[in-house]
Amino acid sequence: KDNKAYFTYSSPVDNGGKYALTHYKTLRSDEHYTLAELKLDTGRKNQIRVHMQDMKCPVCGDTKYGNGDNPIGRLALHAFRLNFYHPITRELLKFEIPAPKSFLSVFGGVK
Numbered sequence: 001k002d003n004k005a006y007f008t009y010s011s012p013v014d015n016g017g018k019y020a021l022t023h024y025k026t027l028r029s030d031e032h033y034t035l036a037e038l039k040l041d042t043g044r045k046n047q048i049r050v051h052m053q054d055m056k057c058p059v060c061g062d063t064k065y066g067n068g069d070n071p072i073g074r075l076a077l078h079a080f081r082l083n084f085y086h087p088i089t090r091e092l093l094k095f096e097i098p099a100p101k102s103f104l105s106v107f108g109g110v111k
Helices: 047-054 101-105
Strands: 022-029 034-040 081-085 092-096
Touching (some): 022 047
Antiparallel strands (some): 022 034
């Protein structure tokens, strides 16, 4: 749900906002950073950023939702896979692109 300042937040109880569900898996972690894969069951505004903040693991480079640490010079979000149904043909379309090298460089370039 958005507050009056248009800041999106989540709530464990029904407060009139829209339901949002994010699944995550840790791919790599060290004492400073975690590379995670997230799967969204819903597609809400700032869903990833808000849910990661809720877990006390905000997205790097995200000054709005709690982390000004910026090791790659950008918001550390990347959609490596996007699947959706074409609105007219209903054909399932799938697009994939690897994570940027800068994401892995935080961990010494190891995949």
